[in-house]
Amino acid sequence: MYITSTNKLMSSFFIGVFVLLSLFGCQSTTLPVDYEQLSKEERIVIRFSHVVGEDTPKGLAARKFAQLVKERSKGYVEVQVFPNGFLYKDGEEMEALLKGDIQMIAPATSKVTSLVPEWSVIDLPFAFNTYEEVHDYMAGPIGKDLISKLDSEELLMLAMWDNGFKQISNRDHPINSPDDLQNLKIRIMPSEIISKQFSILGAIPKMIDFNIVFQQLEKRDIDGQENTLSNITSKNLHSLQDYLTVSNHGYLGYLLLMNKQFWGELPAEVQELIVETLVEVNEWEWETARKLDAEKLEELESCQCIEIYQLTPEEQQIWGDAFKPVYDYYIERFGAEYIDSLPKFRKDSP
Ligand code: SIN
Numbered sequence: 001m002y003i004t005s006t007n008k009l010m011s012s013f014f015i016g017v018f019v020l021l022s023l024f025g026c027q028s029t030t031l032p033v034d035y036e037q038l039s040k041e042e043r044i045v046i047r048f049s050h051v052v053g054e055d056t057p058k059g060l061a062a063r064k065f066a067q068l069v070k071e072r073s074k075g076y077v078e079v080q081v082f083p084n085g086f087l088y089k090d091g092e093e094m095e096a097l098l099k100g101d102i103q104m105i106a107p108a109t110s111k112v113t114s115l116v117p118e119w120s121v122i123d124l125p126f127a128f129n130t131y132e133e134v135h136d137y138m139a140g141p142i143g144k145d146l147i148s149k150l151d152s153e154e155l156l157m158l159a160m161w162d163n164g165f166k167q168i169s170n171r172d173h174p175i176n177s178p179d180d181l182q183n184l185k186i187r188i189m190p191s192e193i194i195s196k197q198f199s200i201l202g203a204i205p206k207m208i209d210f211n212i213v214f215q216q217l218e219k220r221d222i223d224g225q226e227n228t229l230s231n232i233t234s235k236n237l238h239s240l241q242d243y244l245t246v247s248n249h250g251y252l253g254y255l256l257l258m259n260k261q262f263w264g265e266l267p268a269e270v271q272e273l274i275v276e277t278l279v280e281v282n283e284w285e286w287e288t289a290r291k292l293d294a295e296k297l298e299e300l301e302s303c304q305c306i307e308i309y310q311l312t313p314e315e316q317q318i319w320g321d322a323f324k325p326v327y328d329y330y331i332e333r334f335g336a337e338y339i340d341s342l343p344k345f346r347k348d349s350p
Helices: 005-020 057-072 093-099 117-123 131-139 141-152 192-199 210-218 229-234 260-265 268-303 313-322 324-334
Strands: 044-049 077-082 155-165 167-170 185-188 204-207 224-227 243-246 251-259 307-310
Touching: 044 057, 044 093, 057 077, 057 155, 057 268, 077 268, 093 251, 117 141, 117 192, 117 324, 131 141, 131 155, 131 251, 131 268, 141 155, 155 229, 155 260, 155 268, 167 229, 185 192, 185 210, 192 204, 192 324, 210 224, 224 229, 229 268, 251 260, 313 324
Parallel strands: 044 077, 185 204, 185 224, 243 307
Antiparallel strands: 155 251, 167 224, 167 243
16 A cells, blocks of 8 residues: 555655754745756755665665756756765765765665764664654654754654665575574674674674675675665665575664755745645655555565575564664663654653
């Protein structure tokens, strides 16, 4: 099931909340009318850098956002999208944004954990079962608390985009139980919680830039990796792997971030245009992420190129129990409040 009217409402609510949290005085001007006459210097250019391919939920949404903003501002505002880490790589894009060398990025939530470690609550294994659970969590008080921590870092969060739930692949053997991960070198995103998630099970987690995972698998420096199906297929990682476990053990989504100072200097009309356009793009992105995930699973199931194993709910429970020390570790570091609000621990949950 794709976007429902509740999701539509949630999507508008999201953008509103995220932006209102950080709105502050801005210059008010009217958009110029004769845009064709403007030189490049007179137009507003927003450089948006990201590390994935164009045929992924983030890549497609970034392009759609750029196209709509250009159309609606009649060329006055130009969003230049740089995909595949062409401009800045994984470990570089946040610094470039903070320095103002680029104006927008959309890193996975895991990648902001070096700046605001509390965000690693999203990385906890089996913290969420559905996209809606993530969206509800983010729309609640804890989500607002996490967003305000970004605000203190001079970052404006404009939206949260979905990608999907992560699955595990490797080339050695099927992974059905947590013990099967013993001694496997697994590529992960830079997040201490994800690292714990694998080391607790006896695997060897390796934090490696997304853009070089293929080479690392090819060179056999790593045995496997975890990612969403659209990310795996967009980089053809499955061609170097023999086994895929559909575990859905973790959510991967993005924070659409803008340099806060840059935002504050934008004319009010441009801010409005961006916010309105993002409500539409957000809704579209959520729908596209779900569609792509389902399509990629079908493709992998029919390609006969990788052995696929789907964890049963009972097996997921066994994995969940094995991951309990990761939750204890998070609570020790950041307290229980972020965990208590997760859907499965909420006192008011059904
Ligand atoms: C991304 O989806 O932006 C990249 C995720 C990863 O590094 O695996």
